[in-house]
Amino acid sequence: MNSKSIRAVVFVNVGVLALVGLLLWLGAAPPVRADPATRYVAPDGDDSKICDSIPNRCRTLQRAIDVSDPGDEIYVSGGTYTSAIGTVAVITKELVLEGGYSSPDFVFDPDLYQTVLDAQWGGSVISITDAGDVLLHHLTLTHGDGKGNCFSGGCGGGIYATGTSLHVGFCVITNNVANSPGATGTGYGGGIYAYANNQLVEVWDSQVVSNTANADPSSSSGGSGGGMYISGGTVSLRENQVLDNVGHVSYMGSGGGIDLETLSSAEVLTNTIRGNKAATSNYSSYGGGLLLYNSSAVTVAGNRIEDNGTNNSLGGAGFGAGVLVWYSDAHLASNTIISNSVGNPLGTGVYIESTTPVTLSNNLIARNAADVCDGAVYVGRSISPASQALLVNNTIADNGGSGVVAQWYAVVTMTNNLIVTHTVGLTNTHPASSAISADTNLFYNDSDPITGTNAILEDPLLTADYHPGSGSPAIDAGLTIPWLTVDLEGNARPQGAKYDIGAFEEVEGKVYLPLILKGY
Numbered sequence: 001m002n003s004k005s006i007r008a009v010v011f012v013n014v015g016v017l018a019l020v021g022l023l024l025w026l027g028a029a030p031p032v033r034a035d036p037a038t039r040y041v042a043p044d045g046d047d048s049k050i051c052d053s054i055p056n057r058c059r060t061l062q063r064a065i066d067v068s069d070p071g072d073e074i075y076v077s078g079g080t081y082t083s084a085i086g087t088v089a090v091i092t093k094e095l096v097l098e099g100g101y102s103s104p105d106f107v108f109d110p111d112l113y114q115t116v117l118d119a120q121w122g123g124s125v126i127s128i129t130d131a132g133d134v135l136l137h138h139l140t141l142t143h144g145d146g147k148g149n150c151f152s153g154g155c156g157g158g159i160y161a162t163g164t165s166l167h168v169g170f171c172v173i174t175n176n177v178a179n180s181p182g183a184t185g186t187g188y189g190g191g192i193y194a195y196a197n198n199q200l201v202e203v204w205d206s207q208v209v210s211n212t213a214n215a216d217p218s219s220s221s222g223g224s225g226g227g228m229y230i231s232g233g234t235v236s237l238r239e240n241q242v243l244d245n246v247g248h249v250s251y252m253g254s255g256g257g258i259d260l261e262t263l264s265s266a267e268v269l270t271n272t273i274r275g276n277k278a279a280t281s282n283y284s285s286y287g288g289g290l291l292l293y294n295s296s297a298v299t300v301a302g303n304r305i306e307d308n309g310t311n312n313s314l315g316g317a318g319f320g321a322g323v324l325v326w327y328s329d330a331h332l333a334s335n336t337i338i339s340n341s342v343g344n345p346l347g348t349g350v351y352i353e354s355t356t357p358v359t360l361s362n363n364l365i366a367r368n369a370a371d372v373c374d375g376a377v378y379v380g381r382s383i384s385p386a387s388q389a390l391l392v393n394n395t396i397a398d399n400g401g402s403g404v405v406a407q408w409y410a411v412v413t414m415t416n417n418l419i420v421t422h423t424v425g426l427t428n429t430h431p432a433s434s435a436i437s438a439d440t441n442l443f444y445n446d447s448d449p450i451t452g453t454n455a456i457l458e459d460p461l462l463t464a465d466y467h468p469g470s471g472s473p474a475i476d477a478g479l480t481i482p483w484l485t486v487d488l489e490g491n492a493r494p495q496g497a498k499y500d501i502g503a504f505e506e507v508e509g510k511v512y513l514p515l516i517l518k519g520y
Contacts, residue, residue: 078113086122153185156193189229196233223248225259253279320351375405418502
């Protein structure tokens with residue numbers, strides 16, 4: 001691939017690396033081919049030609065794919081492309097597909113020349129198998145249906161990819177389904193399905209909007225990963241908007257926005273994950289915004305995870321409206337997890353059931369709500385061994401019933417957290433075999449039966465955006481955490497003599513508006 005393509009693939013978010021201080025770049029550029037050819041596609045092209053020049057441009061994307069050699073780049077002009085078989089592009093070789101060109105002169109301007117691939121509900125928009133490295137750039141993928149792609153159901157309405165290192169940048173993936181009404185089995189990945197098989201999947205600066213994993217309201221099978229379902233490799237998701245996706249329109253939905261499973265490593269950095277639902281009816285569901293399952297070395301940092309849910313109301317249990325972590329080595333750092341809500345849940349902000357310790361640092365977890373059960377952060381398992389979590393310098397505020405819940409078998413260690421404006425700050429429900437170690441946290445709730453050692457029980461004087469205001473007892477009151485050198489906004493810790501308690505350090509010279517706490 002030429003240098004332009006390599007630059008497109010190799011993207012490092014330096015700001016987040018500095019912010020968290022522990023993030024590793026997991027991506028890798030596709031192999032460089034010394035002499036890639038360029039193929040051209042436009043609606044006014046001719047499929048009797050071989051697409052090797054602008055005068056010889058083809059009419060369909062599939063024609064260009066078929067005549068390309070591995071490593072070629074296909075430039076696609078603006079317009080809407082369809083196919084008689086539904087699937088617009090079937091790829092089995094290393095390629096670059098780049099939209100956003102004018103016709104007939106092929107000037108690159110993706111804002112002006114939008115390239116739309118429309119499967120017209122006849123199959124996945126793009127199907128990729130065992131193709132080495134594939135880069136998709138500046139494409140809009142819509143009206144895909146992945147039914148029948150997987151043995152147990154439908155997979156990948158927008159993109160179906162197996163055995164391939166997949167690179168997706170500056171794309172729009174919208175209004176696709178993995179399983180349409182009437183299809184059988186479970187739906188996986190309404191927008192993107194990728195089984196990487198120890199390869200890399202990366203998605204950056206893209207919009208994954210209004211996709212559904214299982215769109216059949218009568219189906220009793222599940223739906224996983226409304227926006228994305230990725231399994232079996234290394235993942236990097238950066239600067240994306242994952243909005244209004246649904247796992248299942250009825251029963252047992254999971255990972256409404258993103259479902260990541262069985263990964264060797266993953267980074268989820270500076271994305272907006274908003275308005276997603278694991279399920280839209282009253283059945284049990286899991287992970288409204290983001291679900292992590294059975295994965296290693298996962299970093300979730302700098303994201304805004306907002307207004308996601310697991311189910312609609314009281315008819316079924318919901319777990320982890322914002323984020324659900326199952327049996328994964330994960331670090332959630334410097335995220336804003338806010339206004340996620342469901343009917344009958346545990347863990348309206350973050351739900352943790354993992355025998356491998358999960359770390360939460362510098363997160364703002366606020367205004368998450370539930371109708372019945374509660375717990376902005378929930379940690380627990382019904383059987384031994386215990387679920388484990390380390391909470392350091394988080395601000396957990398204004399979430400209704402409980403700030404933190406440890407239940408059944410749980411080991412929770414808490415330092416420098418600010419937990420305020422709940423009915424109960426920290427609870428240990430059904431303490432069959434649980435252990436809570438809390439040191440130097442600030443509590444200010446209706447009831448604080450568990451505070452641990454060196455607790456501060458005073459009004460934190462928070463501002464409207466949850467920073468410590470002037471005179472706050474959280475300022476210079478925390479313990480030193482050697483590995484945590486910045487706050488949620490990237491400001492150095494400490495700013496004064498000692499660490500501040502909560503997600504934010506007070507920075508001299510900044511002005512914040514006051515916050516009136518409920519009930520105080």
